[in-house]
Amino acid sequence: MKTPPSAQLTRIYKSLLQHFGPQHWWPGETRFEIIVGAILTQNTNWENVTKAIRNLKGSGLLTPLAMRKVSRARLAQKIRPSGYYNIKARRLKHFVGFLFSQYQGSLRKMAGVPWETLRPKLLAVNGIGPETADSILLYAFGKPVFVVDAYTKRFLSRHKRLSSENDYHDIQAFFMRHLKRDTRLFNEYHALLVRLGKDYCRPVPRCILCPLRELSRRT
DNA sequence: GACCAGGCACATC
DNA sequence: GATGTGCATGGT
Numbered sequence: 520m521k522t523p524p525s526a527q528l529t530r531i532y533k534s535l536l537q538h539f540g541p542q543h544w545w546p547g548e549t550r551f552e553i554i555v556g557a558i559l560t561q562n563t564n565w566e567n568v569t570k571a572i573r574n575l576k577g578s579g580l581l582t583p584l585a586m587r588k589v590s591r592a593r594l595a596q597k598i599r600p601s602g603y604y605n606i607k608a609r610r611l612k613h614f615v616g617f618l619f620s621q622y623q624g625s626l627r628k629m630a631g632v633p634w635e636t637l638r639p640k641l642l643a644v645n646g647i648g649p650e651t652a653d654s655i656l657l658y659a660f661g662k663p664v665f666v667v668d669a670y671t672k673r674f675l676s677r678h679k680r681l682s683s684e685n686d687y688h689d690i691q692a693f694f695m696r697h698l699k700r701d702t703r704l705f706n707e708y709h710a711l712l713v714r715l716g717k718d719y720c721r722p723v724p725r726c727i728l729c730p731l732r733e734l735s736r737r738t
Numbered sequence: 739g740a741c742c743a744g745g746c747a748c749a750t751c
Numbered sequence: 752g753a754t755g756t757g758c759a760t761g762g763t
Contacts, residue, residue: 561745602760648746668744
């Protein structure tokens with residue numbers, strides 16, 4: 520008898536939590552900082568993002584109003600360390616434009632919108648794709664949405680649970696269908712998968728050391 | 739010097 | 752609809 524997906528996912532989660540401990544995500548102090556981080560970390564090492572965020576803080580630009588007022592060129596210079604700085608400056612501008620046009624610049628108002636309504640609105644903002652939208656929903660607004668990223672895909676692929684026709688939403692639906700809709704669980708689960716990815720699921724695998732190396736055989 | 743990192747939009751076929 | 756490409760810094 521095969522182990523049902525919900526039991527597998529729960530066991531993986533427990534193994535990861537036991538091995539790594541709580542990850543305390545998202546590493547940001549305010550809602551706005553989390554959102555900015557979610558955009559800046561697109562295809563980018565988190566260490567570089569922290570440098571960019573430090574620059575923004577030091578310049579007083581880490582508020583919606585300040586970011587709306589600053590020129591795109593100046594914003595781009597501040598976020599240089601995070602890479603793709605011209606594109607990302609544009610994307611940050613698009614987000615604050617959206618925030619002010621739809622919610623009068625109030626993240627509190629935005630937070631009151633049901634995630635099923637908010638998600639398509641975020642996706643319509645140029646520069647916000649599925650992962651960025653879901654990171655914002657989960658980590659900035661505490662909505663029970665599962666975030667899928669490159670590490671999640673790599674993990675599933677390595678453990679033969681991902682075929683080439685599984686796209687972002689298939690994978691997300693799989694986790695959300697088989698796990699309790701719990702913000703704290705989704706928060707920790709994604710963070711743990713990233714931690715696993717950083718430590719073990721590198722492009723050149725180090726699976727021999729992986730705490731889940733038994734997974735393929737046991738399930 | 740090559741490779742990698744918590745994506746996304748856009749051009750082209 | 753699928754595939755390829757540009758965007759860019761900083762660490763290993």
